[in-house]
Amino acid sequence: MSTIAHNLQVVTEAINVAAREAQRAPGEVQLLAVSKTFPAQAVLEAVYAGQRAFGENYVQEGVDKIHAVAQARGCTPLEWHFIGPIQSNKTRLIAENFDWVHTIEREKIAQRLSEQRPAGLHPLQVCIQVNTSGEASKSGVPLAEAGALARRVAALPRLALRGLMSIPEPEHDFDKQRAAFRVLRELYDQLRAEGIALDTLSMGMSADMRAAIHEGATIVRVGSAIFGARNTNQG
Ligand SMILES: *Cc1c(COP(=O)(O)O)cnc(C)c1O
Numbered sequence: 001m002s003t004i005a006h007n008l009q010v011v012t013e014a015i016n017v018a019a020r021e022a023q024r025a026p027g028e029v030q031l032l033a034v035s036k037t038f039p040a041q042a043v044l045e046a047v048y049a050g051q052r053a054f055g056e057n058y059v060q061e062g063v064d065k066i067h068a069v070a071q072a073r074g075c076t077p078l079e080w081h082f083i084g085p086i087q088s089n090k091t092r093l094i095a096e097n098f099d100w101v102h103t104i105e106r107e108k109i110a111q112r113l114s115e116q117r118p119a120g121l122h123p124l125q126v127c128i129q130v131n132t133s134g135e136a137s138k139s140g141v142p143l144a145e146a147g148a149l150a151r152r153v154a155a156l157p158r159l160a161l162r163g164l165m166s167i168p169e170p171e172h173d174f175d176k177q178r179a180a181f182r183v184l185r186e187l188y189d190q191l192r193a194e195g196i197a198l199d200t201l202s203m204g205m206s207a208d209m210r211a212a213i214h215e216g217a218t219i220v221r222v223g224s225a226i227f228g229a230r231n232t233n234q235g
Contacts, residue, residue: 004042005049007226008033015220018213029213032081032202034223036061037230040068046226047073055102055221057084063097083165083202083221085139092116095158100125102165102202102221105141110153117158124158127165127202132183136169146187150196163200163218164188170207177211185216 008031016026034055035043043054043065056062059082066080081100086109094101095116104110104126117124128150131140141149146164154161164187168180181203188201204212206225213220224230 002045004045004226008046008049008051011222011225015213018210022214028218030219032219032221033226034083034221035227036223038227040065042227043069044072047076047078053079053081055081055083059090059093063093066097088112095124102127103129104153105129105139107149107152110156110159114156114158123160125162126153126159127163127200128153129165130184130187132166132180133169140166143187147191150191154196163198163202165202174211177208178215181212181215
């Protein structure tokens with residue numbers, strides 16, 4: 001078995017254990033394999049091991065990989081999630097090539113994605129990225145503005161608002177990890193109670209996915225635990 005196939009088994013088992021601990025069904029937590037900085041060949045190894053959903057942070061790298069993987073695999077249905085910062089001059093490539101975007105933090109970007117989403121594709125599935133770390137983080141919409149942004153995004157015709165996403169500041173302590181994820185989950189519960197249809201909480205990475213699953217994550221975004229350590233100057 002390849003290292004990637006083995007790592008996928010280990011991560012899947014860790015997700016199942018965490019879900020059981022949290023008295024949740026393992027099927028409630030989807031594994032997004034974050035393949036940024038790794039070649040198409042690594043994605044293919046994961047595909048052969050049964051993985052279907054992949055996350056990319058850099059637009060051109062992601063688009064090149066999507067095409068390379070499609071050439072090698074024909075029409076195997078894969079799901080590509082964009083999880084990096086979005087510049088407005090890159091929205092068209094994202095709208096044309098990805099299935100999901102987790103990192104909506106401005107209405108203007110959401111409008112462009114909606115306008116540029118090709119008519120032949122299903123609506124782009126999106127999450128609002130929320131800054132749950134206050135001053136410590138520069139990415140994500142401030143907590144207090146997330147509800148208003150969610151309402152405006154939900155109204156855009158070619159986007160389907162699915163949920164919320166966060167990248168908390170790294171913490172080693174399990175309880176502190178949980179506390180950061182709880183902030184996002186409470187916002188999620190509140191927005192749902194106010195009538196916004198959401199079903200996705202994208203939170204948790206290799207180092208903190210157990211805490212995220214305890215707080216209700218429905219998608220965990222896992223890179224290094226599957227593909228190995230990344231070259232540090234590439235994110
Ligand atoms: C790189 C990245 C991940 C995966 O991080 P790992 O620590 O390698 O699991 C998840 N989410 C986002 C937004 C990332 O940029």
